[in-house]
Amino acid sequence: MLVKTEVVRLRSLERLRKNPKLIKKIFTKKELKYALGKRFPDQPLAARLAAKNAFLAVLGKKNVRSVAPTDIEIINDRYGKPHLNWRGMARVAAKKLGVCGSAVSLTHAENYAAASVFIQFARPA
Ligand SMILES: CC(C)(COP(=O)(O)OP(=O)(O)OC[C@H]1O[C@@H](n2cnc3c(N)ncnc32)[C@H](O)[C@@H]1OP(=O)(O)O)[C@@H](O)C(=O)NCCC(=O)NCCS
Numbered sequence: 070m071l072v073k074t075e076v077v078r079l080r081s082l083e084r085l086r087k088n089p090k091l092i093k094k095i096f097t098k099k100e101l102k103y104a105l106g107k108r109f110p111d112q113p114l115a116a117r118l119a120a121k122n123a124f125l126a127v128l129g130k131k132n133v134r135s136v137a138p139t140d141i142e143i144i145n146d147r148y149g150k151p152h153l154n155w156r157g158m159a160r161v162a163a164k165k166l167g168v169c170g171s172a173v174s175l176t177h178a179e180n181y182a183a184a185s186v187f188i189q190f191a192r193p194a
Contacts, residue, residue, distance in 0.1 A: 151174070
């Protein structure tokens with residue numbers, strides 16, 4: 070199993086949100102809908118950005134070269150628990166690397182958000 074934790078400053082979201090084109094390149098429609106429904110949207114957005122960064126870091130740049138940020142989507146189940154939804158090229162990379170399971174944990178506070186991503190492989194990584 071591989072694990073990676075990343076932290077994102079909420080302030081970086083303020084800057085990102087000024088660029089709607091870029092926001093749509095990073096977050097999926099579902100992620101934006103979820104975050105914009107919250108009182109402080111920058112918190113869930115920053116946590117999801119941290120999760121995407123952790124995901125890319127844990128798998129390694131060369132393995133995820135063609136994976137777009139929106140190919141890895143963080144969705145919450147009915148209990149509020151977040152899950153990684155592998156889409157597009159992320160799904161292709163997962164198959165190639167022998168990924169057999171994943172988990173994500175998010176947290177956010179006043180100025181920071183963080184995410185830990187856990188990835189399980191069918192064979193030792
Ligand atoms: C999970 C929980 C601890 C969140 O703690 P918090 O201090 O309020 O908030 P944090 O900032 O640390 O974390 C928020 C993140 O927790 C995550 N979260 C929410 N519910 C969760 C759950 N059931 N399991 C895991 N993670 C959860 C979400 O990803 C959320 O971020 P998001 O809305 O951007 O997706 C809180 O919602 C809780 O107590 N839930 C009930 C858990 C429960 O009933 N467990 C019983 C198991 S037997």
